[in-house]
Amino acid sequence: MFEAREIKNLTKFRKELHAHPELSGEEKETSKRVLAFLEKCKPSHIISSIGGYGVVAVFDSGIKGPNVLFRGDMDALPIEEINDFDYRSKTKGVSHKCGHDGHTTMLLGLAKLLSKNPPKEGKALVLFQPAEEIGAGAAAVLRDENFISLKPDWVFGLHNLPGYPLHEVVVKEDSFTASVTSIVIDFHGKTTHAAEPENGINPAMAVSELVLQASLWSNNLPERDDFAVVTPIHIELGSKAYGTSPGEATVGFTIRTWTETEMKKLQEKMEVYLVALAKKYRLKLKYKYTEDFKANDNNAEAVENITTAAKNLKFKVTERKSPFKWGEDFGLFTQQYKGAFFGIGAGEDCPALHNPEYDFPDELIPTGSKMFYELCKNYLACP
Template identity: 50%
Template sequence: MEDEKLNVLLAQIRKELHEYPELSGKEYNTQKRIYDFLNKHTKSKVSKIAGTGLIAVFEGDEKYKTIMLRADIDALPIQEVNSFLHKSKVEGVSHKCGHDGHTTIMLGVAKKIADKPVKRGTIILLFQPSEENGMGAKAVLQDDFFKKISIDYVFSLHNLPGFIKHEIVIKKQEFTSNVKSIIVKLKGRTAHAAEPEKGFNPAMAIGELINFSNENTYNNPESEKFFLITLVHILLGEKAYGISAGYGEVHLTIRSWSTDLMKKKSGELIKFINQLIKKYSLEIEIVWLEEFYANVNNDKAVDIIENAAKQNTLTINKVNTPFKWGEDFGLFTQKFKGAMFGLGAGIETPALHNPDYDFPDEITITGVNMFYSILTKI
């Protein structure tokens, strides 16, 4: 009965968050909604962090370990196509990764701790901004609060469409991929289309770069040598048929399970690009952005998650390969012992980042109870 009442409350706040999504670094109203909920339903110490984020701290009666649970709060620049009553009211912005659901789960954890306090240790609930652009975890760790505190374990979850609702998805070691993006800007010299030899057109260099990317991709998730280069955008010249292009851009994303392989392959890519600019007499500017470190799950932390799932009589799915998408919680698992786990969102639920995706409210209380059980299992 308590869970049913809590679920009704949480469904209401989740739909409100869904209606008013905010992009990375702009989560001001989201921050206020979280703050108001925490002040109304808990006596935790609430502080702003990383600009638009929040932390809620609960102190037990006995000194023990410090555990951090994290939820991401930002939305995506995707136009929603759903027609339900709680559809996004913000043009071109929507919660298509379920961060509204993740935030709501963590609010439920806060309410549950307030109603049934954990007697020992320190619990930190982090409502983290800017996950989608890979900047949030870094900003949090640079905050003075995290420079002064020692954390024993960190945990987070991600909802997973394509998996049975409520099942808990776990994996030791890598759970998500290393991911980073690169923009390669190639500057040559424009010329008349009738006399391309009098200029430096980057088209051939772009063609060779595309071929290099394909040849160096090993898109086999079952292998530890998995390495994927994806072409996401090309810009070349203008729609002016009398001009041979003098400028071009290539945008790529790079993914691997292994951090060492990522460094090695990134170095080979840069070496090849430098050879191209000499070959075609081009100038170059390289911009790296949106870097996500792999979530490397600590074995003991995964065991704690598994025990929490058993306590809640939930189905456990032990996957063999990591997920190919990036998640900046990986920066926390690089620094602290911890783990990310998956929460099944339904076989028929639209995929993450699809314009018709919506977080299923029926799994919210499952996430709440999982996190609460994790706190009692350490």
């Protein structure tokens, strides 16, 4: 399916991306590199600047059929590279520690395969998405008029999975990844002299009660449908001014549930509690949600087709019993379109995602490309 020369070129491209990582929303040069590669694949047309620096390559058969979208992410993380190989990150404090350099390259591999064997019906939409890590990229793409006009019928995405055997395909119907959001809570009281706390309103007690309550909202039991994890992330209260009783505090949490229904129930419970807590301690309250990741809601038919594709390619398939706890903003696509998100094992000894020692295993490039192309064969009658 791939010539040795093509795999060599894809691997070289992946390492180039790794050496030049860009943070969420800043993927300008990454986008340029993707565009330059895609032009050689001669898609029917290319749309750039979707949802920021996003790119879509359209392979159009010209014959009526489904529009099938394949998505990969492009952004890196604010993590310092500690590996010492020759393609290590050249950008201080930024590196590809989630494998998005590999995901991008897998999609380019798919584009290469489609350039040789294009769809016989329908369209293949190859989407390179920005800003996944902050939960903003999918939403920006879905709002973009240029994307809306593409009208996908099916959507597919994947992620490499350290801890699973290399090339093993991991599937699950319904929720594949958790619904995740973060909440930032501001309490406004009244600052005063530390010797006269009665003249001020110190939010310390409210913060203490809130952190304790968060532990009671959590059950961290993956086997339960009402699984929930509320994790304290940061607390800001006063400063090292020991003569001052602070009047302001900020508390941040991440919230995780298996489904959007459970997420809504937990958010409503938290909001009622916050209003009562602020009233109890005479505090003004503000809160906002940020970095929102919808649960990946996998369609049963799409999962079946992924499983069939993997078996056709002789890859082992494992079905998860419970979703992954991390967030993935491809979930917003599966909330709106039929499709599925799946995983490919990155090796049992591969460092974990977001670990400073992590590096995407290049052996997976053809694996991901072939999996996507096998789905094209199913939906788009590719040869």
